[in-house]
Amino acid sequence: MLAVFSLNQVTMSEHFAAFAELVQRRRSVRKFDEQRPFDHDAVGRALELSLLSPNSSNMQLWQFHRVISLELRAEVARCCLNQNAAATARELVVIVTTPQHWQGRAEHNARMVRENFAGREDHPAAKRAFKYYEKLIPTLYNNDALGLRGRVRKLFSWFVGLRKPMVREVSKTDLRVCLHKSTSLAAMTLMTGLQAEGIDSCPMEGYDSKRLARLLQLAPGCEITMVIGCGHGLEEGIYGERHRVPSDSVILRH
Ligand SMILES: Cc1cc2nc3c(=O)[nH]c(=O)nc-3n(C[C@H](O)[C@H](O)[C@H](O)COP(=O)(O)O)c2cc1C
Incomplete structure (x- = not known):
C-alpha cells in the first residue's frame, strides 16, 4: 500500500515538473524563424487537446480558425497591425466565440x-x-x-x-464575458500544447476585429477572443527578461 502511495507521489511530482517546465519555457515570442520547416500537424494535435479545455456548461461556443497559406497569413498580419508576432508566424490561429450556436x-x-x-x-x-x-x-x-x-x-x-x-x-454582456473566459482557457491549453510540441507562440489582441472578421467571413454574432501566432521562435523574438509583480501582492490568503 505504502509502495503504491509513494509510486504515485513520484509520478505526480514528475507530472508537476514536466508541466512547470512547459509553463516556464512558454514565452510570448514576437519573431519566428521563417525558414525552418514547420509541422502544421503539431498545431492540429495541440488544437485537438484545446477542445478538452473546461468551458462554461460544456456549450463549446468556440471556433478555431487556422490560417496557414502565405497569402492569407499576410492579410491576417495586416489586420494585426503588422506586428512581428503575426507577420513572421508560420500559422495563425484565430479563436472566436460563437454565441449564435x-x-x-x-x-x-x-x-x-x-x-x-x-x-x-x-x-x-x-x-x-x-x-x-x-x-x-x-x-x-x-x-x-x-x-x-x-x-x-x-x-x-x-x-x-x-x-x-x-x-x-x-445579461447579454455577461454572456459575452462568459464565452471569452472559456475561449481564453482553450487558448492557454493550445499554447501549452504547442510548447509541448516544441512550438512557440504569441497571444495577440492587437488587431482590427472588424477587418479580421470580414477577412475570415465570420458569421454574425462571432467575436474574436485572441489571435495566436505560432512558429519556431528566434532568440531576438524574446524582447526581454520575464518579470512579474511579487506573488504575495496577487495571491491572497483568506
Ligand atoms: C489577451 C492577451 C493579449 C495580448 N496581446 C498581445 C499583442 O497584441 N501583441 C503582443 O506582442 N503581445 C501580446 N500579448 C502578450 C503579453 O504581452 C505577454 O503575455 C506578457 O507581456 C507576459 O509575457 P510572457 O507571455 O512572455 O510571459 C498578449 C497577451 C494576452 C494574454
Whole structure:
C-alpha cells in the first residue's frame, strides 16, 4: 500500500515538473524563424487537446480558425497591425466565440445527458441535468439584439438575490464575458500544447476585429477572443527578461 502511495507521489511530482517546465519555457515570442520547416500537424494535435479545455456548461461556443497559406497569413498580419508576432508566424490561429450556436449546443448536450441517463430518467441527477439544458440554458442564452431579455434576467436575479445567493451575471454582456473566459482557457491549453510540441507562440489582441472578421467571413454574432501566432521562435523574438509583480501582492490568503 505504502509502495503504491509513494509510486504515485513520484509520478505526480514528475507530472508537476514536466508541466512547470512547459509553463516556464512558454514565452510570448514576437519573431519566428521563417525558414525552418514547420509541422502544421503539431498545431492540429495541440488544437485537438484545446477542445478538452473546461468551458462554461460544456456549450463549446468556440471556433478555431487556422490560417496557414502565405497569402492569407499576410492579410491576417495586416489586420494585426503588422506586428512581428503575426507577420513572421508560420500559422495563425484565430479563436472566436460563437454565441449564435447556443441552441444547437444546448440540444446536443441535452441529447448526451439523455443518452447517459437512458433507463434512469427518474434519477434526481437526471432530472436536474434535463432541466439544466432544456430549461435553464435556453433561458440564459436566448438574447435579443438590444439585450432586453438580459435586462429582465438581471432584474430577476437582483430580486432573488435579496433573499439568497444568486448568480448575478445573466445579461447579454455577461454572456459575452462568459464565452471569452472559456475561449481564453482553450487558448492557454493550445499554447501549452504547442510548447509541448516544441512550438512557440504569441497571444495577440492587437488587431482590427472588424477587418479580421470580414477577412475570415465570420458569421454574425462571432467575436474574436485572441489571435495566436505560432512558429519556431528566434532568440531576438524574446524582447526581454520575464518579470512579474511579487506573488504575495496577487495571491491572497483568506
Ligand atoms: C489577451 C492577451 C493579449 C495580448 N496581446 C498581445 C499583442 O497584441 N501583441 C503582443 O506582442 N503581445 C501580446 N500579448 C502578450 C503579453 O504581452 C505577454 O503575455 C506578457 O507581456 C507576459 O509575457 P510572457 O507571455 O512572455 O510571459 C498578449 C497577451 C494576452 C494574454
